[in-house]
Every structure is written in C-alpha cells, then in structure tokens.
Amino acid sequence: MTLLRLAFKSLRSRSLTTTLTIFSIALSVMLLVGVDRLRDAAQVGFSGTLSRTDLVVGARGGGLPLLLSTVFHIGNASNNISWDTYQHFAHHPAVAWTIPISMGDSHHGYRVVSTDENFYEHYQYRHDHHLSFAQGHLPSSLFDIALGAEVASRLNYHLGQKIVLSHGVEEKSIIQHSNTAFTIVGILAPTATPVDRALYMTLLGDEAMHFGWEGGTPPPIGEDAPRLDPSKLKVDEMSAFLLGTKSRVSTLYLQREINTYKPEPLTAIIPAYTLQELWSILDYADKTLSLVSAAVLVVGLLAMLIALYTALNERRREIAILRAVGLHARQIFALFLLESTLIAAVGTALGIAAVYGLLFVLHTTIENRFGLPVALVGLSTRVEIYALVTLVSAALLGAIPAFRAYRNSLVDGLNAH
Amino acid sequence: MRCAPMSNNPAGSEANAIALNDVRFSYTPGHSILRIPSLEVPSGRRIFLHGPSGSGKTTLLSLISGILTPQQGNVHVLGRDLTRLSPSARDTLRGSEIGYIFQGFNLIPYLTVRENIALPCNLHAERHNRITATTLTEEVRRIATRLDIHANLDAPVTRLSTGQQQRVAIARAIIGSPALVIADEPTSSLDTDRRDAFLALLTEVTSETHATLLFVSHDRSLAMHFDQSLSLPTINEATTQDAA
Numbered sequence: 001m002t003l004l005r006l007a008f009k010s011l012r013s014r015s016l017t018t019t020l021t022i023f024s025i026a027l028s029v030m031l032l033v034g035v036d037r038l039r040d041a042a043q044v045g046f047s048g049t050l051s052r053t054d055l056v057v058g059a060r061g062g063g064l065p066l067l068l069s070t071v072f073h074i075g076n077a078s079n080n081i082s083w084d085t086y087q088h089f090a091h092h093p094a095v096a097w098t099i100p101i102s103m104g105d106s107h108h109g110y111r112v113v114s115t116d117e118n119f120y121e122h123y124q125y126r127h128d129h130h131l132s133f134a135q136g137h138l139p140s141s142l143f144d145i146a147l148g149a150e151v152a153s154r155l156n157y158h159l160g161q162k163i164v165l166s167h168g169v170e171e172k173s174i175i176q177h178s179n180t181a182f183t184i185v186g187i188l189a190p191t192a193t194p195v196d197r198a199l200y201m202t203l204l205g206d207e208a209m210h211f212g213w214e215g216g217t218p219p220p221i222g223e224d225a226p227r228l229d230p231s232k233l234k235v236d237e238m239s240a241f242l243l244g245t246k247s248r249v250s251t252l253y254l255q256r257e258i259n260t261y262k263p264e265p266l267t268a269i270i271p272a273y274t275l276q277e278l279w280s281i282l283d284y285a286d287k288t289l290s291l292v293s294a295a296v297l298v299v300g301l302l303a304m305l306i307a308l309y310t311a312l313n314e315r316r317r318e319i320a321i322l323r324a325v326g327l328h329a330r331q332i333f334a335l336f337l338l339e340s341t342l343i344a345a346v347g348t349a350l351g352i353a354a355v356y357g358l359l360f361v362l363h364t365t366i367e368n369r370f371g372l373p374v375a376l377v378g379l380s381t382r383v384e385i386y387a388l389v390t391l392v393s394a395a396l397l398g399a400i401p402a403f404r405a406y407r408n409s410l411v412d413g414l415n416a417h
Numbered sequence: 418m419r420c421a422p423m424s425n426n427p428a429g430s431e432a433n434a435i436a437l438n439d440v441r442f443s444y445t446p447g448h449s450i451l452r453i454p455s456l457e458v459p460s461g462r463r464i465f466l467h468g469p470s471g472s473g474k475t476t477l478l479s480l481i482s483g484i485l486t487p488q489q490g491n492v493h494v495l496g497r498d499l500t501r502l503s504p505s506a507r508d509t510l511r512g513s514e515i516g517y518i519f520q521g522f523n524l525i526p527y528l529t530v531r532e533n534i535a536l537p538c539n540l541h542a543e544r545h546n547r548i549t550a551t552t553l554t555e556e557v558r559r560i561a562t563r564l565d566i567h568a569n570l571d572a573p574v575t576r577l578s579t580g581q582q583q584r585v586a587i588a589r590a591i592i593g594s595p596a597l598v599i600a601d602e603p604t605s606s607l608d609t610d611r612r613d614a615f616l617a618l619l620t621e622v623t624s625e626t627h628a629t630l631l632f633v634s635h636d637r638s639l640a641m642h643f644d645q646s647l648s649l650p651t652i653n654e655a656t657t658q659d660a661a
Contacts, residue, residue: 321525415475
C-alpha cells in the first residue's frame with residue numbers, strides 16, 4: 001500500500017512527463033479500440049444491409065455484381081430477366097414473397113428503383129427492421145415517387161414537389177425525362193442502409209417514363225412521343241428480384257432450381273453468404289488499420305519506457321534513501337514496475353473511456369452520415385484483450401527501468417550522489 | 418584520540434551496538450578495501466569515526482547497515498549477526514532499528530516534509546509501535562517542533578534551506594526511536610555556525626532516544642562533540658597495507 005502511494009506521488013511529482021506519457025498511451029489505445037469498434041459497427045451495419053431475404057435472383061452472372069447492383073446500387077445488372085420468369089417464381093409453391101427490382105434511371109446521382117408494394121412490406125434490414133414512411137405514403141399511381149431519407153435531406157425535397165428523372169445513372173445525364181415529371185408522395189424513414197440513397201416508384205411508372213421509346217432511346221427529335229395510354233403499359237422485364245421462402249429449408253433446393261432454370265439463364269445467391277464474402281474482402285483494409293494502430297500503441301509504450309528510463313539517473317539518490325529506510329531491493333523493483341503499470345492503466349482507461357464517450361456523443365451523427373450502427377456495439381472481448389495486452393506490455397517494458405533501478409539499488413547501496 | 422577499544426568489553430555483544438570481527442571486504446577480488454580485525458561500538462555511546470575521503474567510510478557504513486556483506490568475518494549490529502541474515506532480513510533490520518542521515522539531499526523529493534519524516538514508521542510497524550505520542554501525526558509534529566521545522570511540515574521539501582533539510586533528516590532518523598543512528602558526513606553541506614547547531618541538536622535528540630550514534634566525517638575538528646573518536650585508517654589494515 002505504501003509502495004502504491006509512493007509510486008503515485010512520484011508520478012504526480014513528474015506531472016508533465018506523466019501526463020504526456022498517459023496521454024500518448026490513451027491516444028494509442030483510443031485509436032486501437034476505436035478502429036475495432038468502428039470495424040464491428042461496420043460489420044454489423046454491413047451484414048444488416050439486407051436480412052430475412054433468402055435469395056437474390058438476377059440474370060446469369062457473378063454473385064457479387066448481382067448483390068452490389070441490387071442491394072448496394074453499385075454497378076449495373078449484366079442483363080434483365082423477363083416478366084414471365086418472375087411470375088413463374090413469384091407463384092412458386094415454396095416462395096412466400098418476392099420483391100421485383102428494376103433500375104436504370106437516376107436523379108442527381110441517386111438510383112431510381114422501380115418496385116411494387118412488396119418492397120415496403122417485405123424488405124427487412126438489421127434482423128427485423130421494416131421500412132416505414134417518415135412522411136407520406138408509398139407510390140401507387142404512375143407518376144408517384146418516394147424518396148430514401150438521405151435523398152430527401154441532401155436535396156432538400158418535400159412532399160408534393162415535382163421532380164424530373166435522368167435516363168441512365170450518370171450524375172449529369174444528357175437525356176432527361178422532362179416530359180414525365182414525378183410527384184413526391186412519400187419519404188422513407190432513415191435506415192442507415194443503401195435504401196436511404198435511392199428513389200422508389202412503381203414498375204409501371206418506369207414503363208410510362210420510357211413509353212414510345214425504341215431500343216433504349218427516345219423518339220427522334222421532331223417526332224413526338226406517342227400520347228401515353230396507361231392501358232397499353234405493361235412490364236416486360238426487370239433487373240432482379242428478392243425472394244423469401246416459406247420455409248428456410250427450401251432455400252438451397254430453390255437456389256439450385258433457379259440456377260438450372262431452362263427457359264432463361266439465371267443466378268440466385270444467398271445474400272447473407274455473399275455479404276460475408278464481400279466483407280472478407282473489405283476486411284483487409286480494416287486489418288491494415290488495426291496493424292497501424294497497434295504500431296502506434298508500441299510507440300506510446302516506448303515513449304513511456306524512455307520517460308521512465310531517462311528519469312532513472314536523477315532518481316539514484318531517491319533509491320538510496322528508500323533503501324536506507326529499509327525498502328528491499330525487490331520493493332524498489334516493484335515500485336518502478338508499479339509506476340509503469342499505473343501509467344498504462346490510467347492511459348488505457350482514459351483511451352477506452354474516450355472511445356465510448358465519443359461514440360456515445362457522436363453515434364447519431366455517425367449512424368446518419370456513414371450508416372454505421374455504432375450504438376449496437378458494446379464492450380467486446382477484443383477490447384478487453386487489447387486492455388490486457390497494453391497492461392502486460394507496459395509491465396514487461398516497465399521491468400526494464402525497474403530492473404535497472406533494482407541493479408542501481410544493489411550497486412549504489414547508500415552511496416548515490 | 419582513542420582507537421578501537423578491543424579489550425573494553427570482549428564478551429558482551431549485547432553491550433555493543435556494533436561489533437566487527439576480522440572483517441574483510443573487497444569490491445573486486447584480491448583488492449581489499451576494508452580489513453578490520455576488530456571494531457566495537459558500545460551501546461548508547463556517541464562515536465565519531467574519522468577518515469579522509471576514499472578511506473572506505475561509506476563502505477564500512479554499508480557493511481554496518483547491511484547493504485553489503487563482507488567476504489570474511491562477522492558484523493554484529495544490535496546483537497544480530499548480519500552475515501547470517503538474509504538480504505531482506507537485513508533490510509528490515511536497517512529500516513526498523515537504524516536511522517540513517519546522508520551528507521545532503523536526504524529527502525524524497527516528491528513527498529512533503531511530514532511524509533518524509535513519517536516514512537520509516539509507515540514502512541515498519543516496530544518503529545510505529547515505539548512512538549511516544551498517541552498518533553503518528555502527533556509524533557511527527559512533536560519531533561518537528563523539537564527540531565524547529567514544524568512550520569514547514571506541509572511544504573514540499575524543495576522549499577527548505579539546506580539546514581532545514583538536514584533537520585528533517587534528523588527527524589526521520591530518530592522517529593520511532595531506532596537503537597542506532599548513523600550519520601554519513603551530514604554537516605559537510607552546512608556552514609560552521611549551522612554545523613555546530615546541527616551537531617548539538619543531533620547529539621541531544623539521539624541521547625533523548627538513548628540511541629547509539631555513529632557519526633562519520635573527514636573533519637577532525639568535530640571530534641570534540643562526541644564521547645569517543647575512532648580513526649578509520651588506524652583500524653583498517655587494508656589501507657596501511659595498500660600504503661606500504
């Protein structure tokens with residue numbers, strides 16, 4: 001107990017060095033733990049992008065591009081699938097629900113997704129979260145459009161406003177669907193998933209927008225588009241669809257059935273599996289970050305070692321006095337070891353507290369801006385291991401000056417000037 | 418000046434606070450620093466040990482306080498044979514039974530005056546048990562008042578003058594009445610007036626606690642303040658041998 005008090009007072013007397021050392025260790029621990037927490041948040045957020053969907057079905061192609069284009073709105077579907085095929089599987093006895101997805105247009109760089117009411121009913125993310133409307137209702141008539149939360153807030157749109165969509169997905173498209181303006185009827189509540197970054201309309205709305213087009217191009221200049229006749233509109237094809245089975249057990253055989261579907265070449269993927277695959281690619285970046293923060297921690301600990309070691313010479317006198325009042329040489333060792341462990345303990349505690357403090361203060365901002373659900377991430381075993389490793393390494397490094405002090409106490413005895 | 422009183426009290430190690438017998442010590446083999454056939458310091462006496470710089474005074478004090486052990490011979494301190502004790506038992510004996518005063522910079526810089534004085538009692542229950550006041554705080558205050566440093570009890574030690582620091586060192590050396598007080602050149606950093614006052618105070622307070630005082634200095638003129646005076650070059654045969 002006396003030793004602990006001595007260690008504490010000795011550290012306090014060198015308050016500037018002690019504070020700086022604690023600060024450097026706190027910063028390194030903060031970086032290490034922060035990267036780890038954000039990584040967990042990213043993984044939770046990422047794998048929660050789409051849940052309770054058993055299969056994603058698109059035209060024959062790679063699983064990753066299909067997931068990226070359908071769920072993350074990155075890249076384009078390799079090909080479309082026909083309405084008949086969709087109907088075939090939508091009415092398949094093993095299938096509970098399907099969500100058709102058709103893409104190809106955009107608005108200020110945000111994708112426009114044509115879908116039907118199944119999307120609002122069955123799309124789920126982060127386990128059991130359903131989509132809901134913050135304002136308005138789902139698009140039901142031809143020229144209705146609903147906005148993802150981010151689209152609405154970034155572009156500062158409100159209900160009832162009319163907007164014009166661009167053909168294609170470029171931010172500055174040369175072809176505008178200027179003669180078919182859409183009315184905003186709903187704004188979705190934020191989900192912190194790519195859903196926030198898209199606009200939603202009906203399947204027929206998509207067809208209406210391209211009414212009279214031939215082979216993907218509008219009618220030539222001078223030739224008017226034919227008058228829109230809603231009764232002539234019909235959906236021919238779509239980019240992909242999401243599918244939920246009645247019983248999860250049938251997922252694998254249904255996947256096989258889709259993949260070997262004769263009338264049209266299709267690809268069906270299990271999103272959870274492909275998300276995992278995608279994550280393992282992204283994880284490299286995170287491992288690098290963790291390595292860098294571990295290196296920073298090593299630097300922090302070395303700074304502590306230097307601070308304690310350089311103080312040794314001016315503390316020889318102090319050691320001699322402590323020996324004179326009867327401290328054993330091993331207690332001198334313990335005293336110096338305690339100092340490094342105290343520094344590391346305070347630094348680690350501060351670092352972890354800072355991370356959780358920051359996450360607590362900033363979690364809504366982080367969730368809204370980056371879509372990372374950090375509030376869901378608690379203390380993990382990994383953080384405890386990091387804390388333990390920091391303490392143990394500090395004690396091990398602290399053993400170096402401690403041993404030197406121990407040697408000094410034996411060599412100098414009471415004779416240090 | 419008298420030399421080692423070999424025949425004064427040959428049998429009773431109880432009566433001797435310190436008794437060295439045929440002690441040899443060297444830091445490097447074959448290069449003796451100390452070779453002392455006999456040295457006895459009777460209990461309760463105030464002894465002046467004189468020796469020029471480099472004559473092995475601090476080495477001798479390290480042997481007596483149990484920091485070092487001789488390669489040969491016995492060192493009896495307060496009835497205990499140090500050469501038969503474990504290093505940590507020697508440390509405990511030193512902390513609980515010996516008060517030690519250094520030449521200068523006697524104080525732990527990060528403790529207050531009060532904490533510096535109380536340190537031996539906080540480390541050793543024996544010394545705490547021997548205090549005369551009811552609490553340690555009162556004992557520290559009593560001793561500090563006796564040594565006229567009570568106004569500075571809560572000051573950081575760096576604020577004190579050299580003379581005040583040395584008086585704090587006396588306070589720490591005598592708190593809890595250790596049986597032996599060793600002072601290693603404690604006056605060399607003081608001017609003459611303060612040196613005499615310091616010596617008077619030191620001899621007074623050690624006789625109040627009935628402690629044996631072993632005072633080491635290169636300055637012969639201090640010898641008159643003590644009961645008995647020894648000369649290290651005379652009792653240490655290693656020095657004469659080296660000189661020969």
